[in-house]
Amino acid sequence: MKPCQTEGTKTCSKCGETKPLDDFPKRKDAKDGYRNQCKECKAKEMLEWQRTNPQKTYAYSLKWAKKNPDSSSKIKRKWVAGNREQVRETDRAYRNKHRAKINAYNMAKYAAKKGATPSWGDKAAIEEFYKAAQLLTKLTGTKWQVDHIVPLRHPLVQGLHVEFNLQVIPAEQNNKKNNKWWPDTP
Secondary structure, three states: OOOOOOOOOOEEOOOEEEEEEHHOOOOOOOOOOOOOOOHHHHHHHHHHHHHHHHHHHHHHHHHHHHHHHHHHHHHHHHHHOHHHHHHHHHHHHHHHHHHHHHHHHHHHHHHHHOOOOOOOOOOOHHHHHHHHHHHHHHOOOOOOEEOOOOOOOOOOOOOOOHHHHHHHHHHHHHHHOOOOHHHOOO
C-alpha cells in the first residue's frame, strides 16, 4: 500500500518516506519531473558506488577536472583550506619518504636561477647522487651531501648542475670547501 501523498510531495522508492518535491533531484523524462529516489538516498547510493569502484571514480574525476579546470581548482582550494592539518601531514610524510628527490629538485631550482642547468643534464642520474647521500647518511650516522666539483657560484668560473659535476662527500668536508675551491684552482 502506498503512503498517503499530498500535493507537492513524493514517496522515495528507496527509503519509503514521503518528502517534499525539493528533496528529489529533477529528471526531465519523468512524468512529474523528479527522480524516484530522494537526494539523500541517491547520495548514499553514489558514495557506495564510489567506494566499490575507486578506479572508475578516479578516472571520472580526472576527466571532469580537465573539462572544468576553474571549478576544479576552486573545489581543491576549498578542500585544502578546510583540511590544512591533513595536507601538512601528507606533505610531511611525502618529504620524509622522498627526501632525495626533494633535495635534487630544490638544487635544480637554485641552479636554474643561476643559469647553471643545461637541458642535456640527466635528471635521473642527478637524483641518484642525492639518494646516495641520503643512504650514506643513514648507514654511517654522519651527514653526507652532494657537492658540485666546480662550484655553481665562484668569482672566476661557474660550474653546471649536471651529473658529471657532482660528488657525494661528508658534509664537514663540503662546508670547508664552501664554493671557493675546485680541483686545479688557478
